Each structure stands twice: as C-alpha cells, then as structure tokens.
Amino acid sequence: VQDNHASRESVAVIFGKMLGHLYTVDNNASLSFLDKGSIASSSVPYVDLLSRLGILVGDTDNNFTPKAYINRAEMAVVASKTYDVLGGSGGSAVPPTTAVTQEMTGVVSSLEQYGDNKLMGVMTSTGQLQGFLINNTTYVLKGNTTEQLNIGYITQGTTVAVTYEGQQVKVIRIMSDIQSNIEVKGTVDEIANTKIYILNSDGKIESYYYATNCKFTLDGKTVTMKGAFDAFDENNLKVTLKLDGANYVQEANFTKDGDSAYTGILVSINDDEIAYKEKSGSTTKYYEWASDYTITLENSSTTISRVKSKNKEKTLYVKFFLNSKKQVKKLMVSEDKFTKTDDDEITGTVSTLSSDKVRIKRSDTKETETFNFYSTITYYLDGEETTYKKVNSAYEAAEDKGKNFYVKVELNSSDKVRKLYASTDKNNLDGKSYKKIIDGTLYSITSDSIRVKDGSSKKTYDEISDDVDYYLNGKSSSVKAIDRALQDAGVDELYVTLYLNSDGEVTKVEVSEDEDNSATSGKIKSMTKNTIKLSSGGERDLSKDVDIRLDDEDISVSKMVEAVDDDDRKFEAKLTTKGGEVTKIVAYTVSAEGDLVGIDRNDKEIKIKTGAGEKITYKLKSSNVDCTGDWSSTRELEIAYDDGEDIEVKLTLEDGKVVKIYADES
Template identity: 20%
Template sequence: MKGKRFAALWLVLVLTLSLLVVPAGAVSFTDMQGHWAQEDVEYLAGLGIVKGTSATTFAPAQKMTACEALLFCSRATGVSAADKKQIAADRADQLKEILPESVYSWAAEEMAVCLETGIISASELEAMCDSGALLKSITRENLSMYLVRAMQLEPMANNLTSYSMSFADTASISQVLRPYVYLLNTYGIVQGNTANEFMPQGSLTRAEMATMLRRAIDFMDEQGIYAELPAYTDYQWVGGVIDAVGSTSTGATLLTITGNLTDTFSISVPATVPIYENNIRTTPTALRAGQYVRVNLDDKGAAQAVRLGGALTSYSGSVTEVSQDSITVSVSGVSKRLDIDRFTRVQVGQVVGDLSLIEADAGYTQAQCWVDGMGHLAELKLSGGTQSADGLITAVENTASGQTITVSAFNGQRSQYTLVSGAAVTVNGKSGSITVSNKGDYVSLRVSNDNAGSAVSAAVDTVSDYVQGPIKTTSFSKSPYEISVEDSITGKSRTYAIADNAIARYDGETIDVRNVSRNTFATLQISGDQVVLLDTYPGSTTTQGVIESITYASPTTLAVRTPQGNTVTFSIDLTDLPDIERDGKTSSIDKLRSGDSVTVTVRYNEVYEIEATSQNATLSGTITRVVQDTAGVSIDVRFADGSSDTYQVSEGVSVTQKGSVISLYALKPNDAVDLTISGDEIVAIEVTGSSSSSTQITGSVLVTNSTDKTIMLQLEDGSVVTADVDDASFVTITGSSTSLSKLAAGDRVQLYGQYSGSLFAATLVVKL
C-alpha cells in the first residue's frame, strides 16, 4: 500500500511540474532540436498552450496521461482567461467532490473547462477518478473522442451513419469510437504510421499530442469553430424552424422562421454573417426549410451569427425530474434526460421565456421536448404543476365563485387570484383563512400553470411588516440612513430609518443602499422600526394585454388580461384621469371596451397613460331571451343563418350603444347586437337596434365627456349608463342654471328624457 501511494504521489508531482512550468515566449527546448515535432511544439509553447517539463526540456517521448490529455484538449477550445477563471469558480464545489485533492490543486481550472465545453461529462470524470484511469496513460482512440469534443464536433460524430477508414488496423478500433477517429482522420488531425496503422490501443507521447493539438487548432481557426458557452454569453437570440428562404435586394438571405412556442417572424441575414452547420462554417446554401436555426443578435438586434441544428424531434412524456439545468422525461416507459441551457426556449403554462421560468418544486406533470439534430433541447413546454407568486394583499372579495384576492407584487403590479375550492391557506404557518383584515399583509401563493389566476395555496405572514409605495426622499448624510415612502394603501408618507445591515435591490439586482433613489417604487420590509429590505423598481412600467373589465367605483378598476393569462388590475381616479388614446386618437375612459388591446403605462404607482386598440365584432344577431338570476345574466342570440347560441355574460363585459356605455341589465329581447367573442366568451356587446321607452334616471356622475356631450352615471342599482346630453338643459335643484362643465365625479343628478333602445337621451339634467 505504501509503495502504491508513493508511486501515485510521484506521478502527480511529475504532472504538476510538466503543466505548471512557465513558457518562455519564443521557446526553444534542448531535447526538441531536429525532432519531427519541433515546429509544432515550439509554436504551441510560444502561445502558452503547451509547456515544458522544465525551462529547457519538453520530454517529447514521455507518455501522456488521461489527465494531461484532457487539459491539453481544454486549451484547444479557445476559452478566454476571464471565462476560464469564472467557470472554475462556478464548478469548484463539483470538482472538489470528484477530483483527488492532490489533482484538484493544479488541474481544477482546466478540468472545469473540460466539463463546461463537453470534453468530458461529470459522470465520465468521476468514473475515471474512481478507477484510477485519470493518472494512467491514455490510448490513442480514447484521446480521439476527447479531442473531437474539444473541437465541438461531437454532434457530427453522433450523426454519422457511414465512417469507413483505410487503416490496416481499423478492425481493432472500438466500434463506439470509430466515428471520432474517422473525423480526425478525415480532417487530417491524425494519420497512420508508416505501416498505415492507427494503433488505437497504443499510448500517446507528448510530441504526438502536441502535433495533433496544433492540427486541431489550425483546423478550428480555418473553419471558424469556437466553443460557444451558453452560460457565459449574454447576447440576444431568436430561434425556430425555417419555413422559407428568400433573398433581399442587398444580397442578404431572408429567413421566415416559426417556433413551436413563438409566432412566425422574418429576419435578414447579411452575406457577411457566419453560418455554422454541425459547428463548421458553411454557406447560405445550407439554409433550408425544415431545419431548426438559431440566430445570434448584436446589441442592435441584427444577425451576427447563424447556427443550424438540423430537424427537430419531438418527445412527449411525464416529468420525473426537473431543474433549470436538465429535465428527465419518461417517454413510453423509457427515461430520457436532456440538458437545458439559455438557448432553450421554455413555456410554463401560458408564459414563454427562458430557463428562469422553471421552478424545481413546481410539480410539473407533462413535458413536450423539441430536440434538434445536434442533441440540443431547443424548445420545452411544461404542463401541470404550479408557479410561485407573492406580494402584499391589497383587496379581498368573497364572491359566489370563490374568494378573490388582489396582490401587489414587489414591483407594484397588482394581479387578481381566485382561491380554488379546497385551497390550502395558512396564516403564520397554521391553517387559517384570508379576510379583509389581511390587507397589507405579505402572501406567498402557488398558482396553477394551466389555469392562470387560480391559486391552489396561500401562505399569509402577519408577523412581518411591509410598506409599498413611491420613494419621496432619501437621506444618506448621517447614520442611520433614512427613507420616506408614500404608502400605496393609506396614501400617507412616512420616514423610516434604514438598518445598517439592510439589503437593497433594484429590479432584482443587489445594490448599495446609498444607490436607492427617489421616485422609484419600493417595497420595504420593516423590523423593529427599521428597514431591513428595500426592493426597488423603475418608477415607470408598462403592461400589455386585453381589457377584461372596467369596474366603475371610487376608485375605478381596470382589469387587463396579459398574454401570460394573468389578470392585472389598475386603480384609476376618475377625478384625475390619465391620458387615454383609442385607435390612435385622444379618447376617454368611457370609450374603452372589454376586448380592447391595451398598453397601460404606470409612473410612480399611478396610471399615466392608456393606449387602446379596438377589437372588431365577430358575430351579429338578435337577442331572443335574457335571463337574470343569481348566476348573472345569460342571453340567447339568433344569427342570420338561423342558428342560435346561449352565452353567459359576466359583469365586466362592456355593453355599448352608439359608442356609449349602457347597463348590462338594460339588454332586452329583440335587441340587435354585435358580439365580440374571445374563445367561448363574450368580451363586448354593441347594441345596434332595439325598442324604446321613456323614463327618468337618477345616479352619481362617474365621468363627464365634454367632447361627446355625454355623462356616465352609476345608477342606484349599481348599473352604469351613459346618457347623451347634447340637447339637454342643465339646472340645479334650486332652479338656477348650470352646465355640463360644472358637473364633477360624485355629483348626484336626475335626468329626464327617453331611452332609445338602451341609450338614454336626456332633455333635462338636474343637479341634486
């Protein structure tokens, strides 16, 4: 045992010396003079890629160990010194568990590069260490596999269907390693000896390794090959399957691309942009329909490199294990593990993004995987399970369909969630329920991925104190630092001392507390009257989606359904309306409709601008029946072709006539209507014709529109009506004259006039 241990330690010492001796610029080794590999060795040594066993010797005949060969291969990848250092730091814990301590001390950095670039896998390295093969001489055929991987050509090796060779000893090459040897031989990296033998089981000398390495590096330079490291790049990219290939007047190639998880788009690829197929430079003629392609973009969004991945193969199965690095799926009873990186497009529920969407404890049940011809997981769709959502409770509402809570995320965006039947609710770790008294408390939710807005569990924390709102002032001139925030719930400002060890973040990134600035939106966690956490976000944010409903009250609530399926709510002060545009023209809130596409801009936690685009009606017909009961309102509609259908109409659906809002409950049989349908749901109703009646109405002013000469009223039964007052006279209850411009939100009025269908045309307006 002592003898074996001494021999191992001696071998480690020799390896350490051979790899760590510093190269000497223009290098000349005494034992390389006249040697057949002299030019290659001295060239690589001058670049610092290979090193001598001493300042003057190279030991060309010394056999290479597997460890030495791996480290030499790592140098062919072209990974920068900065990336190498970061990779080593990121993989330090992993390598400490795999490598013997005596090897880790000098080989860790380049071995980390081997793992990151795919030269060797963690399981392969672990097996090599356990068997002792790491410090033993390496065979020529095994070296071929590692060198092909270093050259980023393993996908090509895996896709080869024919790889015949003319070596006299081809039959002696291991079957699984023949594709690797074939590629190296094809590209002139390895050659047979004078007897045309490859000698697959033969050992490899340092001189032979240097020559092979020189040829490999030269080949990579000629072909423009480099190791692309997803985790250490930050440029934007787009990807999908090529639908069509065209050309532009400038000579660029125009690609039409469709993703399984994204819409179809086109991108221009100038003739100067490099194109890679199987990681080797190719020409635009390689761009063919049916192939998966990834286009890397520069900071201006223009193509800077194109990588072809071959045809996509789809796998569907149940998820057995998942993380942000990999997923294991059971496909027809066969377990399949796939790596995930930042070049993998990911969809969770309705949300499409990158691997940051994946939560290890989400409980996904099904996965659909699209893998390109190079074995890379290009697209991944996860179904089932839940995602996390958290923030402060701002509203609690109990309805017939369940309990709905509004939650303000740490960036101030408010979303509504409905607790499903049987949802697990805890308060401070114990089973409980959510009530209006929890307004302002922190809540952590698990929300269904397949039914956005449905929460399956909620954990409320009433112990910790939180405050949200725009930062009004900061003071960092003396200790303790101070911050003043306008509370979004109470509307009052308060100044707080900041704890010495407080953590500050801006848009998710940790910052120095002194870099927190006024007018940003902040969520503060308070402990012992001091701020211990400051989560700050830009003062201006935008949300895009479709208007789901508008609830007129004080304040009025605009609910927007985002493309991800979430409902985001915005509070609007009718006495201080934001700028509103609809279809590119200045408009007002009473003109907004459910179903409108909308962009809402919020500045310092207040709605600043609303830009809406109207949606056209898709169905026209006549109401044959209206049913009002505890479930709401349902209508039967007969269409021109004689068919009919029944629709449940929710409270939030906008009902209009001649462009003005009328009450949902004003709908009557024989009303002619245009319906805007989304899926199976009505999102807007426009009454185009109906019967009339005369009456008087009383209510509170919500919005006055001096341009259109209309008043939006909330009647005593809670319904909302828009009245045309263009021909009306205005008086007060005392009989004095007044005008539309003198009416304000909240004023009580009584209108006399006549309904035209469901639109009220007033002849007299009395301010009560």
C-alpha cells in the first residue's frame, strides 16, 4: 500500500493471506501473466491463489497490472467474489456443500477488516477451518440467550457458535465471557442518526455509535430518537451513556440543563453568520452557522435569502439556539419580539470569583448571593467574548486598585450562570461602542489630560472618563506608571492608542514602548484600498506603503481586499500603526470553504475553489487533521476525491494551517 491507496498486488496479498487460512497456497507457483516480472516474488503465491479462485484476474491482454491502484468499484467486485468463494472447497476448510442450515463451534482464528465488512476465520477443536463474511448487520447473540450484541464484541480468540445456510451467516453466538457495561458522562455536542457526540470533562469531543436496540430517556421518561433530537434542538443536554464491551451505546439517558436561547434584534444575515443586538444600542455580536441548521420565519421554514430580503423592509427579531461550539443550530425569526421565558438576569458587584461560581452583591436587593456556573458558560469583558482567565485577571486588577468590578449574569432554568458580562464600568457591561480611535505617539499624560501627536499635528484630549482603563505594554497599568515610562523613554517615543466614546471621552488608553506591541488584533470585518476595520475597533486608515502578510506570505493591498471580499474566507489580523495610520498588517486565514479540487496527505496540502472562483492551496497542520462530515479521516477523503466524488469542504485554520476539515458530498 502506497500513498494510502491499495494496488492490485497489495490487495492480492491481503486477501490471499486471509484466504490462506482456508485454501492451499502454492509457495512455488509460477504465473502466466505477461507482466509477471513486475510482481514481487513474495506476492506471487497470493496472486496465484486469487487468480485460481477467480477473485482477481488479468486483463484481456493477459496482464495483471500489479502496480495499478484499485478503485471502489473493483474492490466491491473483489469483496463479492470473495464472499462467493468462501462457500467453496479448498485447503483444510470444510464449507457446506448444500444450502441447508448448519452450525459449527470454534475459536476466531483471524479477523480481517476491509470497508464495512470483515473476513472471519473460525477454527474448530479438530483443526477444521471455515471462512465467513460478516458486517454490522450480522445477527449476534450472547451465548444461548436472545440478548443481541454488536459485532464489535467479536475479536481474535473469541469462542463462537456460527449458524449458517450455504454462504449466508444466520446468527453468531458469542460463547466467551462478555465484558459488563460501562458508563460515560458528558454534555451533548450533536445527535446524529447513527451516533452521538459528547463533550467530556476534559473538553474533548467523543463519539459513540448506537447499538441496534438503543434505548433513550429524557428526564427519566422513555423517548424516541426523534424526541431526543427535539429536546436537543432547544436545550442544553447532559447525558449518561451505557456502553457495552464494544463501546456501542445501549442506553442514552438525557437530562435538560437549561436552554441555549439568545434573543434580540437581527442586524444582518448571510451564508456565514448572523449578527444581532440584544437590544437597541448594545454591541453587535456575530455567530457562525452550525454545519446543520434550520431557519423559520413566523414559524414557517425559510431560507437565509428570504430573511435577508425581509430584513431590508422592516425590523426583525430573532431567537436562536447554539450548539456546544457556540454555532447557530436553530434560528427563529419574527416581526414580534421574543421573550426570555427561562432566563433571569442579575446585576451587581463581585465579592468573590472562581472558576465554578461567582458571589455577587445584587444591585436590586443589596443582598449578597452565590451563583454556580453552567458547564458551557460564556464570558464577556467590556462586551467582548473572552475567557475566565482574562475576566479573573481584570477582577484582580480592579481589586488591587480598590475599584468595583461589575457583573451581569444570565441564569438558565436551573439558576446556573450561562453568561457572565464583566466590566469596571457599570454602564459598560454590554460593551463599548467606540466612536473614535486615535493612534499616535505620546507627548504627555496626567489624570486630567493626554497630549498625543497624531500624524504631523499634536492634540490634547482633556475629556477623560471616570473609569478609564490604562494599559502599558499589554498589561493593566496607571497614569503614574505610564508617565514614568514616558520620562524614561522621552516624548514622541511611546506609541499610544486612545479609545473615545460617543461623548468624546477617553475610555481606554493603550501605551507601548514597541510599535509591534501597540498592534490591535481582531477579525477583519471589511477592507478597502485605503481603510481596514476589525471586530475589535473602528475603521483605520492605511499608509501608502502598508506592509501586508497573509498566511506568512507577502501580498498586495488589492489582493488582500479581494481576499476579504470573498465571502467564503474569514481572516484575523494584527495591525501595527504609526502616525495614525496602519503601517503593517499580519493576517491569517481562520476559515475557508468551497469545492475540493485537490488533497495530498504526503505533501500536507489541500486545495479548494471558493464561490468567487478563487483556487487556493492551504497547508495541513498534519496529514491526519480532524475530519468530520461524510468522511471521518483525511485518508478516506483523499480516496473519495481520487475516485472522482464531488466534495464540498469547510476548513478551520490556525496560524495559516488547516487543523480541521468538515466535508460532505456536493
């Protein structure tokens, strides 16, 4: 096997070794094929066996073509012919001679997997061998009982009693001891028709196939699989899985753990994401679609384009539900407002904060209460989605300065915190909407005014917010510390960025000794030949000779603009500014989708064609990156592409390299 493709010669060896348990292998065989010189001497006996059995033969010119790759259609023929010959005579095997029901008991001596089938060799106590072709539809029972098991219980060394008729296996009874059930717990990530995906306590996604007679319960009551689907549609679900010894799900017991609904005003919608505001005047937030989502408008199924058109005519309100990856799995749209019937909202100041709970002095009752966190809590700091670590750091910094740290928490129906908004400004829990951003070099700073050189002019800003945040070299700081750094460095030697609110007040000051450290990072929202706008701030002007790198390669402004305008690609960027203009852009692709037009696991490359017609090659982080959808590995994906299948892919990238592929048939 080379390059993850099987040649005709390698297939002959694999099948020949399996059938060698049942049929005579001639180690001194000589072949009559015209290209026999191209066949390795070690492969000759197995090529001879499969040729004699009529499973794998030469072409019309009497060539075996040993090095040619075998495709899916040819493999299906090989499997079918192997199935047929397993009922014939050969070696020391004792196959049935007539289509009558027979039974044999023995130990599984070999088990070879190919595709969805397995070739199972069984040896009796007298040394007789019999071969069987089995798969997931084979009826497997526990001993002499009627308890059905999964084929995964059958391994080499398992004692089995096989009932068969002609070439067809009727039932396999496993006579060996069976491993008892085990339990797995987690949060449901996805429920599919054949398996379930859960998020375990380590934050990793695991998947398990259902057993044939899998049972489902929801909050202690028996439900169908559809009932489980419906519950997951609008709820966060905890699950306890009972697995058999082959890791198939015998029981899936779900419990509701609050809904995952978000409500607000629809801002925009496209094929990549929706944008919404929780209320008028609050920060716009963006959520990408899950791979399988539904949309309704006034309770009727609809499309993105119809909602987009309707939203141009009038204000629309939304209620949507997220999966564990914070992607929209269900969107409900209406001209009427949705209400949060299951969520309560608490605001106040933090008394204590830990990774699993927060103690809040409530602003309404003035009482102090403790609230536990829900397992998939989302954190926001000054309106930007963030991590617990960053929220805790901001809390500790505020505590050191003797400042209040304000929070707003949203509770689910179990009174657990599912969202936490934090800020040192009680009026800024939903996020700052900066009216203006000033970049330049620092000339002077006091608690009452800041003088900045912006381009060729100097300007003094003396409208300072009471709760302004100061940062020096990326760390929380103070006016005194920044002034000391300015005296050490000298005027015009420190880089500064001022953030002004709609009242013209300075609400945030970022100062850096290094121009690179003064960079602003975020997702690119828009770009022209003269400006760029990130999710983390307002629009910025580009310098005439701005330096741009995309995925570690130099690129022109026009090419970068084309890339940003391509709806099938998303980017993150770090901007370096000087004199009020962006002088450097370091950008990386974070997601891309389109038709698969090439994949090479050896070179660790994948090539796609986006909807804009652009063909782009990306590097894979490894040859076996995570692959989901219709194919579970890059190896399967590469084979499917080489077999000519039309495939659409969605790529997730980190530092310019693909770390995850979602692929499905187009």
